[in-house]
Amino acid sequence: MLTTIMGWVSITILLLAALRLQITAEQPLLLSLICASGLLIMRKAIRTGKFSWAVGFVIIAVLFNPVVPIVGSGSDLWLVNWIALAMFLWAIVSLNTGRRLTVQSITNAIPRRESL
Secondary structure (H helix, E strand, C coil): CHHHHHHHHHHHHHHHHHCCCCCCCCHHHHHHHHHHHHHHHHHHHHHHCCHHHHHHHHHHHHHCCCCCCCCCCCCCCHHHHHHHHHHHHHHHHHCCCCCCCCHHHHHCCCCCCCCC
16 A cells, blocks of 8 residues: 555656656655655565566666655656656556455355364
8 A cells, every 4th residue: 555655656756757847845855755666666566576677666766866866857857757657657557466365364264163
């Protein structure tokens, strides 16, 4: 759930940046949100076995890291914003995994009691 929420937050931020709207007031916070979302989705991609996409989200996390920002919301690297936006959209749609049943619910679907 957290990964999905963070993904949608990142999609919103990247869409605003790709459309070249002014969102530079809190740029370190926005970059850290995108970086954290990239790491969360990377973890989800590893869990589902999509390792090439995990590498892509590591690259996104490195590009949008708040310590040494490589990609900003400026007009110089808008193509990277569009690519990251497409990747986050793909991740929200494609990496959704259904709820998993617990072991107890699988093995003990109908609890039965027998008298001695």
